[in-house]
Amino acid sequence: MQSAYLDYAATTPTDSEVLAAMMPYFTEVFGNPSSVYSFAAKSRKAIDTARGQVARALNAEPDEIFFTGSGTEADNWALKGTMERLRSKGDHLITTKIEHHAILHTAEYLEKVEGFHVTYLPVDSDGRVRMEDLEAAMTDKTVLVSVMFANNEVGTIQPIGEIGSLCRRRGVLFHTDAVQAAAQLDIDVKALNIDMLSLSAHKMYGPKGVGAFYLRRGLRLENFVHGGGQEKGLRASTENLAGIVGLGVAIERLKAHLPKEKARLCALRDRLIDGVLSKIPDTKLNGARGDERLPNNTNFSFIGIEGETLLLDLDSKGISASTGSACSSASLEPSHVLLALGLSHEMAHGSLRMTLGRGTTGEQVDYVLNVLPEIVARRRSMSPLWEDFLKRRGEK
Template sequence: MKGRLAPHPGLAGGPVYLDYNATTPVDPRVAEAMLPYLTDFFGNPSSSHSYGAEPRAALERARRNVAALIGARPHEVVFTASGSEADLLAVRGAVVASGRPRSHVITQVTEHPAVLETCRSLERLHGARVTVLPVDGNGLVDPAALGAALTEETVLVSVMAANNETGALQPIADLADLAHRYGALFHCDAAQAVGKIAVDVQALGVDLLTVVGHKMYAPKGAAALYVRDGVKLEPVVYGGGQERGLRAGTENVALAVALGTAAQIAADELADGAAARIAALRDDLHERLAAGLPGRVHLNGPQKRRLPNTLNVSIDSALGHELLAAAPQIAASTGSACHSGTHTPSPVLTAMGLEAARALGALRLSLGRWSTPADIETAATALIKAAAAR
């Protein structure tokens, strides 16, 4: 990154934050950019008078910024209120728009619940047939398994770009190519990937792709769906025709501006090598834990094919939630944030074949824009001390 970021006000004086995969702090530059659209520029972007002009222009600037980050064209970006809504629009939208009475949908077992539960609803409400592919010990889908599952009835394949717990990066381009050979659409939930690594919808060959603001330093409630030209979807909200008629309702201009600004900053930082900086901190944390707890630290997920910010490890003879309770100096997760309140083995880790004891000993340590070498030293020292007592 160019220069050094000032400390984030929301992190000052608190525990070391290692839960960036759950949510990111809002970048102060993002907050500053969106503020005028909560105060001065309050007009409806659909209004033809002067009060609508600047909100309308801001909305389109934001759309261009999001499109530029993922290699899309601006009119292919549809703003939504969350990643879950974007997933719903993509998955349900594609199946219902197909008009097939017995649609076939394929996903995979470690997919985000937003996709898995939408698929189950399609089975229940629309008579769809759903195939859930397994993953290997690294959490990756075998393209051969997808090839074997595809049929002429397959309408959609939905596979995430990066897993939120292990950071495992799926072979999206290969999977999308297979889906297209059978005439199926391909949707990718890229919530965890966009902004952390380069994501290009053209290179990946996807038809639909989910972008989530609060995973890339924008506020919660800001998200988008890339919809390739020519792809037909059933709307998720009916009404006045906003967002290409796919998501009616007056647009939240401030949140769209926030997402667009976050996208622009992410593009700049990726170009400046931010991913390599964060990966180096992640690897330093892993090395410190392994050195301090010899033979007890085990990496969950792939060594190489993963997000640069994500470290998922299990520590022998320790439970993840007990370690975090004993190390209040850090804020992290034992699995996906959606399940952090329960102490059952992570479905992601068990799907990868991990034994219950190892899965229960897991920690998800995810770094981000404000992570520093001092944070890594503090976190490693606290976790080693907590684990050594067990």
């Protein structure tokens, strides 16, 4: 049986060269970087090297990069650290309705527990923030705007440069969750006026359990993790040495191959999108198209079908996909992202996300296009939702 892993937005395999680079730091170069003896110097140097690799990939400075345990931790640090630090200046945070739960749940905590005011911006039908909505939401109490670079479910890329410029003009700090985007796009934090950025290694063929946080030089946040003096005293905890090395190598390798891989994935993505829409009637593509969509992302809604049943049927054919964010894949609630795009609960429940990566081939795309229409047709033939839809349309 053929197989196809199409859930690269959830996680990626660790690159063999990344793994090879990490191995010595488990058993040979294992010194605690905070120790003063010479044996630990190699560990400190490895972290410095990785910090430089991440900085170069973002056009940042090495001292602006802080290592974390995940992209989620970096998101939490950005929001909590900023709002707590600037409480005397203002108490207003602006984010969007389609953020990852790492942002939304943190914003809800700040609102309900800490007493801050939060505005959740709506988006258009493609999932894009409207600049006029953002500007209208800003007040003299606004201290932070957090808008994800690209959505993890529908792949829509936000107007980050415009948002950054507006925030810089208004004297408001700007954070972006780039966990998905950093693995797919070229990001220049200086050109885009980004003050803070979060990313994660395991989305870019690095190891799980390590992320990075870009904090523009001159800014100071409240510590998120208290303890020792690691990461210039801002993020306590003995460094994940091997993981940090892996992140550095992973992002450097990703950056080197980005233009060619981006073009390859865009071609496969569009082949999959066009094939699904042409072969399966009454199907909707969720999110933007072309350059305004992540190169590896596809997301569809199929009228009359529950997305979870599609996953099981696809899995039986060796195809791994998802209905949305991997962090909430066990939830039976419809996607908050799709609801924010204006989809009905019925359509949101019938969604399927297929995300591509280095291992994706044209043969795998063709295999999906051969299998998926049969699965959808069979499930619709058993679906009362489909029967109701046909009746409403006058076909039964």
